Amino acid sequence: MQLEIRPDPSEVGRARRWARSRLAGSGIGDDEPLAEILILLVSELVTNAVVHTGCPAVLRLSLPLLEAEPATVRLEVADRSERAPVPRCADGEETGGRGLALVDGLADRWGWSPEGAGKRIWCELDRCGAPRQGTATYGGGASAYEGLAFEAV
Numbered sequence: 001m002q003l004e005i006r007p008d009p010s011e012v013g014r015a016r017r018w019a020r021s022r023l024a025g026s027g028i029g030d031d032e033p034l035a036e037i038l039i040l041l042v043s044e045l046v047t048n049a050v051v052h053t054g055c056p057a058v059l060r061l062s063l064p065l066l067e068a069e070p071a072t073v074r075l076e077v078a079d080r081s082e083r084a085p086v087p088r089c090a091d092g093e094e095t096g097g098r099g100l101a102l103v104d105g106l107a108d109r110w111g112w113s114p115e116g117a118g119k120r121i122w123c124e125l126d127r128c129g130a131p132r133q134g135t136a137t138y139g140g141g142a143s144a145y146e147g148l149a150f151e152a153v
Contacts, residue, residue: 005057005077007050015046015059026063028073034127037106038073041123044099045077048121051096053081055118064127071127072108080118 003018005011019042023035042059049057057079064071090098103110103123110123 001063002058002060005046005049005059007054007056009047009050011050012043012046015042018059019061022061022063028063028127034073034125038075038125041075041103041106041125044102045075045121045123048085048099049077049079053079053083055080073125073127074122075124076120076122078115078118078120082114082118084119085112085121 001022003015005015016039019039020030020035023030023038028035028038042061046057046059049055057077060074060076060078062074062076064073085100090096090101106125107123108126110121112119112121114120
């Protein structure tokens with residue numbers, strides 16, 4: 001399932017509401033930690049797409065079947081910007097620059113890849129496991145970026 005996102009900051013709230021409505025029919029309870037983490041990740045990835053690219057984007061969500069346990073939830077945001085996510089250290093006083101660091105800390109896996117005239121940033125959450133901290137997969141390679149913030153530009 002997917003949602004078209006306009007390059008407008010109000011779309012972030014719409015994306016969260018859309019994702020919550022999809023969770024309701026998937027067997028993932030709104031009060032489950034997985035649901036809370038997923039909604040936070042939707043916020044971060046959609047915000048990056050809207051704020052840093054100024055282009056429309058597509059939010060894709062792959063939820064497991066009700067009977068499927070253990071299962072993986074996959075979230076993707078595709079945008080029309082070819083610029084890759086760039087590692088960045090956010091100063092303690094800065095109000096931004098921590099989005100992808102949150103993704104790195106909360107998702108079991110995440111990465112990005114070129115897609116057509118743009119890119120796709122994705123993350124996965126395993127339904128039965130706790131998120132692993134500090135490891136991300138980037139288009140086939142693995143890296144640990146503890147303490148760094150990233151900015152998708």
